[in-house]
Amino acid sequence: MSLNAESTAFRSALEVIRAVEPRVADAIGAELADQRESLKLIASENYASPATLLAMGNWFSDKYAEGTVGRRFYAGCQNVDTVEALAAEHARELFGAAHAYVQPHSGIDANLVAFWAILADRVESPALKKAQVRQVNDLTEADWFALRRELGNQRMLGMSLDAGGHLTHGFRPNISGKMFDQRSYGTDPATGLIDYDRVAEAAREFKPLILVAGYSAYPRKVNFRIMREIADSVGATFMVDMAHFAGLVAGKVFTGDFDPVPHAHIVTTTTHKSLRGPRGGMVLCGPELADQVDRGCPMVLGGPLPHVMAAKAVALAEARRPDFADYAERIVDNAQALAEGLLRRGTKLVTGGTDNHLVLLDVSGYGLTGRQAEQALLDSGIVTNRNAVPQDPNGAWYTSGIRIGTPALTTRGLGVAEMDATAELIHTVLSQTQSGSNPDGTPSKAKYVLDPALADKISKQANELLTGFPLYPAVDLG
Ligand code: DSN
Numbered sequence: 009m010s011l012n013a014e015s016t017a018f019r020s021a022l023e024v025i026r027a028v029e030p031r032v033a034d035a036i037g038a039e040l041a042d043q044r045e046s047l048k049l050i051a052s053e054n055y056a057s058p059a060t061l062l063a064m065g066n067w068f069s070d071k072y073a074e075g076t077v078g079r080r081f082y083a084g085c086q087n088v089d090t091v092e093a094l095a096a097e098h099a100r101e102l103f104g105a106a107h108a109y110v111q112p113h114s115g116i117d118a119n120l121v122a123f124w125a126i127l128a129d130r131v132e133s134p135a136l137k138k139a140q141v142r143q144v145n146d147l148t149e150a151d152w153f154a155l156r157r158e159l160g161n162q163r164m165l166g167m168s169l170d171a172g173g174h175l176t177h178g179f180r181p182n183i184s185g186k187m188f189d190q191r192s193y194g195t196d197p198a199t200g201l202i203d204y205d206r207v208a209e210a211a212r213e214f215k216p217l218i219l220v221a222g223y224s225a226y227p228r229k230v231n232f233r234i235m236r237e238i239a240d241s242v243g244a245t246f247m248v249d250m251a252h253f254a255g256l257v258a259g260k261v262f263t264g265d266f267d268p269v270p271h272a273h274i275v276t277t278t279t280h281k282s283l284r285g286p287r288g289g290m291v292l293c294g295p296e297l298a299d300q301v302d303r304g305c306p307m308v309l310g311g312p313l314p315h316v317m318a319a320k321a322v323a324l325a326e327a328r329r330p331d332f333a334d335y336a337e338r339i340v341d342n343a344q345a346l347a348e349g350l351l352r353r354g355t356k357l358v359t360g361g362t363d364n365h366l367v368l369l370d371v372s373g374y375g376l377t378g379r380q381a382e383q384a385l386l387d388s389g390i391v392t393n394r395n396a397v398p399q400d401p402n403g404a405w406y407t408s409g410i411r412i413g414t415p416a417l418t419t420r421g422l423g424v425a426e427m428d429a430t431a432e433l434i435h436t437v438l439s440q441t442q443s444g445s446n447p448d449g450t451p452s453k454a455k456y457v458l459d460p461a462l463a464d465k466i467s468k469q470a471n472e473l474l475t476g477f478p479l480y481p482a483v484d485l486g
Contacts, residue, residue, distance in 0.1 A: 014058045014482040021065060022485065037485055044479045047390045047430065047470040051366040051413020052224065052252065054284045055420070055479060060323045064286055068314035076111075076302045091318040098324035102258050103269045105292035109301045110320050111312040112289030115251045118276040119176045120308045121291050123184065125274065125300035126218055126245045133158045160187055165216035165244070167202075168192035169404065170396040172226030172368070174249060191216070195226070195398055200359035202226075204234045211242045221268070222249030222276075225395045225411050227347075227362035229262060232271035239273075248272040251289075253364055255282025255415060258327045259336020262364075273297065282339060282365050282415045285323030288316045335418060339365045342414040345424035349431025355438070358397050358409065366413040370397045374438040378407030380456035384441040385410070387458060389467030390433060406453040420477040429473055433466050 011019070026033035073088040074081040092110060099108035112118035128136065135151035136158065167173030171194045175182040178190030191214045196203045211219060219239040221230050232248060239246035248268035254277040256262045257269065268275050275292040279285035291301050305312055326332060340363065347361045350369065358368040371381040378394030385392050395411035402408045440462055444455025
């Protein structure tokens with residue numbers, strides 16, 4: 009029997025790799041096997057299509073293309089121009105944006121490009137003006153000093169990390185936290201929800217240059233119309249990082265006040281989470297910021313990755329198909345079914361549920377830290393990640409939370425019935441795991457006790473749950 013195109017493509021690729029370094033070919037095959045066998049609930053992960061994956065493994069990888077379409081610092085970029093322009097066109101059409109910049113290598117890079125564009129647009133500085141017109145060599149020592157002081161002292165207001173915000177929104181472990189004078193808004197301690205009056209109050213007091221919305225662990229919608237009104241009331245630039253929920257925007261689950269694109273001055277995203285593309289980033293904006301955004305490379309970024317831009321074009325074309333909207337709806341249906349299944353079993357959820365793709369469990373009710381819960385679930389074939397909950401007493405390392413999300417399992421085809429079964433597996437593991445002790449008898453935040461036989465049984469059950477939903481069914485590596 010002849011093999012289908014996908015199987016032929018991946019088998020051939022592995023054969024070619026194996027001839028040079030068999031251990032790499034083996035690791036690639038093992039990764040597919042692991043992904044096929046595990047119940048992947050990491051909210052930021054997904055499974056890109058074979059077409060998207062294949063678009064990355066080719067000669068575009070060899071090409072330098074600094075600059076933008078039609079204005080490159082290298083010769084011979086006509087084919088890169090084709091794929092970059094296509095990716096940008098698909099992005100503009102999909103999100104209804106005036107301008108799309110598809111070069112960022114990651115979400116952090118996309119945010120750095122956005123920060124640069126906003127600073128360059130907003131900060132009144134003669135030194136900056138000189139730098140922008142490429143008279144960098146004319147800058148005096150005093151100019152440089154002024155430039156550093158002016159760019160480095162700007163204010164950013166973003167969602168606090170423990171409320172679900174992201175590191176790149178002005179927090180210390182990221183360069184944004186060193187560049188900006190940052191203040192954060194949290195969530196209402198009683199409901200776990202954003203309190204827009206408090207955000208407005210913080211904005212009035214702090215007067216940020218940039219108001220950032222977006223999250224990596226907030227299980228609810230954000231009203232971007234209200235956030236824009238708050239930004240306007242204090243003259244801030246409104247930036248939304250939609251990395252986590254870009255697929256829900258693309259699939260028209262988040263519309264009106266909940267679609268960031270018509271409300272924000274600038275929107276950043278990754279392309280590999282709910283959007284289901286290759287690993288990478290993207291910036292969307294109006295014409296006012298487009299010129300500065302397009303200076304992303306070489307101002308902020310290293311040379312663009314043309315093979316990844318080719319894959320972005322493929323994935324964005326896929327996201328424009330009608331079945332992507334159905335996929336996006338099922339992501340949310342599944343997250344809500346998972347949340348309901350957990351609530352029914354007594355699990356405490358931050359905000360009491362979800363209206364996006366993720367659910368944040370507060371595992372303190374099981375007597376566990378997030379770290380203990382994450383490892384116990386992993387032993388049981390359930391891949392999640394620990395995450396802080398609001399006002400987390402265990403901090404960002406051990407945490408009290410587990411973040412789970414449905415984009416990946418929804419891609420495999422699992423539905424609400426499987427979500428209830430998943431909730432049962434998670435609850436069983438967490439309720440059967442005990443917090444462990446250190447050798448001196450003191451309580452440990454990392455050690456835990458879980459019967460290996462139970463972990464094994466749950467792993468098998470998790471695997472059975474997946475058998476009707478093969479991952480990459482068209483790919484047979486033999
Ligand atoms: N690492 C991503 C996540 O898991 O949410 C965000 O940077």
